[in-house]
Amino acid sequence: MENVTRSGLHDFHLASRKAEEAALRRYRAVYWLECLIGPLSVPDQPSEREFISCLRNGLILCNAINKIKPGSVPKVVETPLPSQSVVWDSKPLPAYQYFENVRNFLVAVKELQLPAFEASDLETESFEAGSAGRVVDCILALKSYHEWKQTNAGDGFYKNIKSPLVLHSANKNLSRPLNALSTDACRHLNMSAEDGDKGSLEDSIVKAITDYMVETKENISNNLLASFHTGKLDPVKTLSKILASGLEGQLQSSSAEIEDILREWTSSAIQSAYIAKRNLPTNRSTKRCRACLRKGSCAHWNLLRKQEEDLADINALLAQTKKEFEELQSQMLNDMKQLGNQVHNMSTAALGYQQIMQENRNLYNMVQDLKGNIRVYCRIRPIFNAKAKNVIDFIGEDGSLVVVDPSKLEKAGRKAFQFNRVYCPKATQDEIFKDTRPLIRSVMDGYNVCILAYGQTGSGKTYTMCGSSGESTKDMGINYFALNDLFKMSNQRKDTTSYEIHAQMVEIYNEHVRDLLSEDSSSAKYPFHVSLLLKILK
Numbered sequence: 001m002e003n004v005t006r007s008g009l010h011d012f013h014l015a016s017r018k019a020e021e022a023a024l025r026r027y028r029a030v031y032w033l034e035c036l037i038g039p040l041s042v043p044d045q046p047s048e049r050e051f052i053s054c055l056r057n058g059l060i061l062c063n064a065i066n067k068i069k070p071g072s073v074p075k076v077v078e079t080p081l082p083s084q085s086v087v088w089d090s091k092p093l094p095a096y097q098y099f100e101n102v103r104n105f106l107v108a109v110k111e112l113q114l115p116a117f118e119a120s121d122l123e124t125e126s127f128e129a130g131s132a133g134r135v136v137d138c139i140l141a142l143k144s145y146h147e148w149k150q151t152n153a154g155d156g157f158y159k160n161i162k163s164p165l166v167l168h169s170a171n172k173n174l175s176r177p178l179n180a181l182s183t184d185a186c187r188h189l190n191m192s193a194e195d196g197d198k199g200s201l202e203d204s205i206v207k208a209i210t211d212y213m214v215e216t217k218e219n220i221s222n223n224l225l226a227s228f229h230t231g232k233l234d235p236v237k238t239l240s241k242i243l244a245s246g247l248e249g250q251l252q253s254s255s256a257e258i259e260d261i262l263r264e265w266t267s268s269a270i271q272s273a274y275i276a277k278r279n280l281p282t283n284r285s286t287k288r289c290r291a292c293l294r295k296g297s298c299a300h301w302n303l304l305r306k307q308e309e310d311l312a313d314i315n316a317l318l319a320q321t322k323k324e325f326e327e328l329q330s331q332m333l334n335d336m337k338q339l340g341n342q343v344h345n346m347s348t349a350a351l352g353y354q355q356i357m358q359e360n361r362n363l364y365n366m367v368q369d370l371k372g373n374i375r376v377y378c379r380i381r382p383i384f385n386a387k388a389k390n391v392i393d394f395i396g397e398d399g400s401l402v403v404v405d406p407s408k409l410e411k412a413g414r415k416a417f418q419f420n421r422v423y424c425p426k427a428t429q430d431e432i433f434k435d436t437r438p439l440i441r442s443v444m445d446g447y448n449v450c451i452l453a454y455g456q457t458g459s460g461k462t463y464t465m466c467g468s469s470g471e472s473t474k475d476m477g478i479n480y481f482a483l484n485d486l487f488k489m490s491n492q493r494k495d496t497t498s499y500e501i502h503a504q505m506v507e508i509y510n511e512h513v514r515d516l517l518s519e520d521s522s523s524a525k526y527p528f529h530v531s532l533l534l535k536i537l538k
C-alpha cells in the first residue's frame, strides 16, 4: 500500500515536470513569434488550447516564415477583416482556407528541412493534452533557423539540431524512426568531424553513447515506472541495469563498424612499430593532419612520412653519387696525368727516333759512298741464236768476268774484266733491282743518283730498264721498280717529309734530244717549253 502511494506520488511529480517543461517551451515559442510579427492577442503564458487556437488559421505561421525567408509562402489567405488582423481567431474562416495556409506553411517548413507537424494538430475540435508539442517543436526549430540565418547571413548549409528535449515531444507521434533521429542527434554531437566519414574509434563510441542516451531517455520513465509498480527492485539498481543494457545494445549494433576501426587502428599501430624499428621517432606515427584529427590513422601523414623517407634515400644516393663522381674525377685526373707523361715520353722517344733515323741515314749513305759513287754492273743477255758461240768463259762472284775470242789463240783470245757484279744470263729483273734499290733510298735522302744502261744494239738495255713489252709485272724493269719504291717511301715518310716527284722521258738520238712524253711533236725537240714540261709533270 505504501509502495503504491509512493508510485502514484512519483507519477504525479513526473507528469507535473513534463507539463512544466512543455509549457516553458510553448511560452518561448509565443514570445519569439510576438517578437517576430507582433502581438498575438494571447496571454503571455497561454494554455495549449489558446496556443493552438491562435495558430489554427495558419496566418501567423505563414507570416512568420515569410519574414524569415521571404516568399516561402507566396500566397497567404488573409482573414476577411484586415482591421481585425490582430484578433487572430476573431472570425472563423472556412476550413479549406485554414488548411491551405497551414499546408503551404508545412510545405515551406519541409523545404527548409525543419521538423513539421500534422495539419490536424491545429484542430481545436480534436484537441487533447500534449498535441501542441510538435507545433511548438516546429516553431522553435524555425526560431533556431532564424537565429542561424542572422548569424551566418544565410551562407552555408543549415543543419537542424534536435536536442533530446525536442525528441522527447516529437517522436511520440511521428512516423519518423527513432534510429534516424538518433543518427541526427549523433551528427550534431559530431559536428567537428567530417560529414559522411565513417569516423574514428572515438566517433563510434561517442555515437553509440549518444544513441543510447537518446533512446534511453525515451524509455527510462517507462522502465522506472514498471520497476516502481512491481516494487521488487530498487530504483537505483533498475536505472543502472537500464544504462548497462542500453549501452551494451548500442555497442553491439555498432560492433561491426567499431571492429573495422579497431582493425585499422591495429594496422596503424603495426606501422608505428615498423617505423620505430627503422629508428624513426615514435611520436611521428601518431601525428595526423588537421583533416584526419579524429581518424585512427592519417593517410596524408603516412604519405608525407613515406616521401620524407624517399627524400632521405635520394639524399643518401646523391651523396654516394657525388662521392663516386669525385673518385672518378680524381681517377680521371690521374689517368690524364699518366697519359700526359706517356705522350711526353713518346714525343721524347720520337725525337730520339728521328735523331737515330737521321744518324742511320747518314751512316747508310756513308756506306753507299764507301761502296763507290760509280758502280758498274754487267748483265749477260741469253743467247737466242743456237748457232752462236758462247764467249763467256768465267763469271766470278767478286764481279770478275773472263771472255774468250774464238778467232784468236787461247791466251791472246782470253780477256778478263772487273765489275761491281756480273749477272749471268739467267738472272731475273728482281735480282738486278736488288743492287739498285739502296740507291733509290739515297734519292729520298737528298742524294743525286743516276742509273745508266749502256751496250750495243740488242744487248738488252731496254729490257733491263723498262722490262718486256707485255703488261706483265713479272718482267717489270728497273724504272718501274724504282718509281714504286719512290712512291712507297714517300708515303711512309709523309708525316715528317713532303716529297714532290717529277718524271721526264727523253730520247737522245743522232745528237737530237726528244721528249718522249710530249703529245705535240713540234715541242718535243730540245729545248723543251717549260709550260709543257710542267703540264706533263702534273
Ligand SMILES: Nc1ncnc2c1ncn2[C@@H]1O[C@H](COP(=O)(O)OP(=O)(O)OP(=O)(O)O)[C@@H](O)[C@H]1O
Pocket: 380, 381, 382, 425, 455, 456, 457, 458, 459, 460, 461, 462, 463, 464, 468
Ligand atoms: N736478259 C734478257 N732476257 C730475255 N730477253 C732479253 C734479255 N735482254 C734482252 N732481251 C731481248 O733481246 C732483244 C733486244 O733487247 P733490247 O731491245 O732490250 O736491246 P737494246 O739494247 O735496247 O737495243 P737497242 O739499242 O737497239 O735499242 C729484245 O727482244 C729483248 O726482249
